[in-house]
Structure formats: structure tokens, C-alpha cells
Amino acid sequence: MIQKLADNLYTFKINFPHSPLGWLNCYVIKGVKGGRDLLVDSGYNTPQCLADLKQGMEELDMRGDNTDVFFTHCHIDHIGNAGNLRDMGCRLLMGRVEYEFYSSSPWQSQMAHSVLDGVPQEVRDAMNRDRRIPENFHPQTMEDGDVLSYGGYTLRCIMTPGHSPGHMCLYDPGSKLMLTGDHVLFDISPNITHNEGRDMLGDYLNSLEKMLHFEVETALPGHRWTGGKKFRDRVLELLEHHEKRLNETEQVVTAGEHMCAYEAAAHMSWAIRAKSWEDFPEAQKWFATGETLAHLVYLTNHGRLVQYTDEKGLSEYRHI
Ligand SMILES: [Zn+2]
Numbered sequence: 093m094i095q096k097l098a099d100n101l102y103t104f105k106i107n108f109p110h111s112p113l114g115w116l117n118c119y120v121i122k123g124v125k126g127g128r129d130l131l132v133d134s135g136y137n138t139p140q141c142l143a144d145l146k147q148g149m150e151e152l153d154m155r156g157d158n159t160d161v162f163f164t165h166c167h168i169d170h171i172g173n174a175g176n177l178r179d180m181g182c183r184l185l186m187g188r189v190e191y192e193f194y195s196s197s198p199w200q201s202q203m204a205h206s207v208l209d210g211v212p213q214e215v216r217d218a219m220n221r222d223r224r225i226p227e228n229f230h231p232q233t234m235e236d237g238d239v240l241s242y243g244g245y246t247l248r249c250i251m252t253p254g255h256s257p258g259h260m261c262l263y264d265p266g267s268k269l270m271l272t273g274d275h276v277l278f279d280i281s282p283n284i285t286h287n288e289g290r291d292m293l294g295d296y297l298n299s300l301e302k303m304l305h306f307e308v309e310t311a312l313p314g315h316r317w318t319g320g321k322k323f324r325d326r327v328l329e330l331l332e333h334h335e336k337r338l339n340e341t342e343q344v345v346t347a348g349e350h351m352c353a354y355e356a357a358a359h360m361s362w363a364i365r366a367k368s369w370e371d372f373p374e375a376q377k378w379f380a381t382g383e384t385l386a387h388l389v390y391l392t393n394h395g396r397l398v399q400y401t402d403e404k405g406l407s408e409y410r411h412i
Pocket residue numbers: 167169170274314315
């Protein structure tokens with residue numbers, strides 16, 4: 093069902109019935125005087141998501157050859173239908189840093205490295221499915237500060253690395269509107285995971301602080317709803333959330349003397365309905381380890397923990 097948010101600005105849901113995310117908010121800016129339409133993000137490449145996407149586009153009277161699609165980042169719940177949209181004749185747009193990162197097959201190296209972080213085979217098996225970006229996905233690439241104009245809105249591309257290495261938000265200064273992608277979500281905290289050779293949490297915290305410089309009256313998140321919460325308040329809440337998680341991670345490692353990321357994750361507290369770590373679904377163990385690792389890397393970079401390789405070749409952390 094289409095919801096009108098402001099002049100020429102609409103949203104509809106792409107439903108994820110089997111995911112705790114619930115749904116993706118697809119945003120549309122309708123062009124004026126024959127101008128092109130803009131669609132932001134596209135859902136998974138599943139029959140249900142594609143049906144929701146097509147229905148939304150149809151109800152908004154959108155034609156592929158008159159539509160530009162901007163992807164906030166390269167995760168499969170956002171770019172899943174890129175190939176289908178390209179086949180409909182749409183022009184695809186994405187941040188250059190994000191596109192280049194995901195074009196270099198980071199998933200394989202992440203999988204290989206997870207062995208050293210203590211992730212057991214059964215957890216890796218649960219995740220070892222094809223996560224490549226769609227074939228022949230050659231979007232027009234955008235840089236930080238580039239401007240996109242549709243339907244009376246002048247959207248600035250804002251680099252917000254953290255949730256992914258080249259994530260971008262779109263900001264319209266005229267209407268004080270921010271399309272946040274997965275950088276700022278409201279009733280769930282965005283997953284921050286580790287990518288080899290990067291301090292993803294450090295990047296994320298910097299990108300959150302960057303958000304405090306923008307005057308935002310309307311925040312449009314990639315998933316779920318804002319629940320009426322003000323954008324600035326939510327940004328501050330997320331900063332505080334990670335500060336607490338950093339302290340907890342440091343305490344867990346200190347209490348255990350030394351730990352690999354997988355062990356540390358098993359000792360952290362998680363907002364999930366499972367009796368114990370053993371009862372976590374394998375995929376959740378994977379995400380929890382990634383999130384813990386992002387915190388461990390940040391703590392190591394800030395001199396609060398030390399990382400070393402043990403005699404078995406595992407990557408371990410201990411207190412200074
Ligand atoms: Zn997402």
C-alpha cells in the first residue's frame with residue numbers, strides 16, 4: 093500500500109515475512125513535468141519481494157525507462173532486485189566506494205578469516221551461500237557530496253561508512269529530509285560487522301557523529317519505523333548504545349583472560365529469544381560474532397585490548 097509522505101514523495105513496503113527486519117521501506121520521488129522518477133532500494137531477490145516492488149511501482153505509475161534507482165548500500169536486502177530493475181530499463185546508481193568494495197568478492201575472504209576468529213564449521217556452513225552482487229550490475233557510481241535532483245528535491249549523497257564500507261544517505265536541505273538507509277534505524281540497532289583490515293565500528297561512530305551536523309526534520313529509515321522519535325535523539329542513543337557495548341566487550345575479555353571473537357560473542361548479552369548461546373540459530377551466532385569482532389577491533393585500535401595469534405593460529409584478544 094502506497095503512503096504519501098510529502099509532495100512527490102511516497103513510500104511502500106517490501107515485506108520480509110521470515111526476517112526479524114520485517115520489511116524494507118522503499119521510497120519514491122516522482123519527477124515533475126516529465127522528469128525522471130527516483131526509487132531508493134529494492135528488497136531481496138525473491139518472488140514475494142519482486143511482487144511487492146512491482147505492485148508499488150505500478151500503483152505509482154512508474155515506468156522502468158523513466159526510473160533511476162539509488163542503492164544506499166550493497167547488502168542483498170537492498171540490491172536484491174537490481175538485476176530485475178535493470179531488465180525493466182531502469183538506470184542504477186550507487187556509491188563508488190561501496191560498489192568497488194563489494195565487486196572485490198569480500199565475502200570469500202571474510203569466510204576464510206572467520207576460521208581464525210574461532211567460528212565453527214557448522215556456523216560457517218549456515219552462512220556459506222552465494223552473496224555475490226547480481227551479474228552485470230554496473231551502476232553509475234556516486235561520490236560523497238554528489239547531488240541528485242528529482243521532483244523538486246535536491247538530494248546530497250552523504251558518505252556514512254560503518255554498516256557497510258561505502259554506505260550512503262541522501263539529504264535534502266530544503267525539506268530537511270534524510271533518507272538514512274541502514275545507517276540509522278529506530279527500533280532496532282543497525283548490525284555492525286567486521287570487514288578485513290577495517291575498523292567498521294570506528295567508521296560507524298564517526299558517521300553517526302557526522303549526522304549530528306545535519307538539521308533533520310524527517311528521517312526515512314530503510315527498515316521499520318521511527319516510532320515518532322527525533323532523528324538527533326536516535327543518533328545520540330546509538331552512540332551511547334555502542335559505548336555500553338564497548339565497555340561490556342572489554343569486561344567480557346578481561347574476565348576471561350583471553351578470548352577469540354567467537355568465545356567473546358558467546359559471553360555477551362544479546363536481545364534474542366534463546367535460552368542460551370547453544371540455542372542461538374547458527375546464522376545469529378555468525379552475526380553476533382561479526383558484531384563482537386567489530387567491537388574488539390575498535391578496542392584494540394584504541395589501546396584498550398591487545399590482539400595476538402595463539403599457538404593454534406587463532407586470533408585472540410586480552411586485556412593490556
Ligand atoms: Zn537492510
